[in-house]
Amino acid sequence: MNTAPAAQGAETTGERTGGCLCGRIRFTARGPAVFPHTCACSHCQRLGGTPVMWWVGFETVTWNSEGGEPTWYETFEGEAKRGFCPTCGSRLAAIDSDIPEIGINVTALDDTNSTDLVPIHASFPDNAVHWLPPMPQTPHSAVG
Numbered sequence: 553m554n555t556a557p558a559a560q561g562a563e564t565t566g567e568r569t570g571g572c573l574c575g576r577i578r579f580t581a582r583g584p585a586v587f588p589h590t591c592a593c594s595h596c597q598r599l600g601g602t603p604v605m606w607w608v609g610f611e612t613v614t615w616n617s618e619g620g621e622p623t624w625y626e627t628f629e630g631e632a633k634r635g636f637c638p639t640c641g642s643r644l645a646a647i648d649s650d651i652p653e654i655g656i657n658v659t660a661l662d663d664t665n666s667t668d669l670v671p672i673h674a675s676f677p678d679n680a681v682h683w684l685p686p687m688p689q690t691p692h693s694a695v696g
């Protein structure tokens with residue numbers, strides 16, 4: 553990939569790092585944050601052990617620790633797979649055949665505070681748990 557010197561630090565173009573809880577798997581994501589959203593589908597709930605997962609897409613993700621890539625589990629064979637650390641179980645990523653970006657669990661990023669990670673959409677609201685308030689409208693909601 554492009555390793556030429558480039559402007560760094562801009563929120564929408566800079567590199568972002570992340571990894572799993574135990575540190576076996578580390579990654580660098582590049583490109584703008586694409587379609588940050590939450591998802592309450594049954595796969596996210598069951599795989600994540602959580603009522604809702606928080607996703608964002610990036611053009612490229614490099615798995616750059618000795619642990620290599622996550623272990624992939626195909627949720628829809630040949631169409632979608634989810635990546636997790638085989639040691640600590642942290643959820644890290646998803647690849648869908650019809651989506652160009654690599655999905656990253658925002659919670660795996662080292663810095664989750666960037667404003668461009670604020671969800672612009674809530675997927676599968678009908679499957680959301682009843683005791684958690686719906687995601688409020690965000691300043692970016694109109695985009696999604």
Ligand SMILES: [Zn+2]
Nearest residue numbers: 572574637640
């Ligand atoms: Zn781990």
Ligand SMILES: [Zn+2]
Nearest residue numbers: 591592593596
């Ligand atoms: Zn989901």
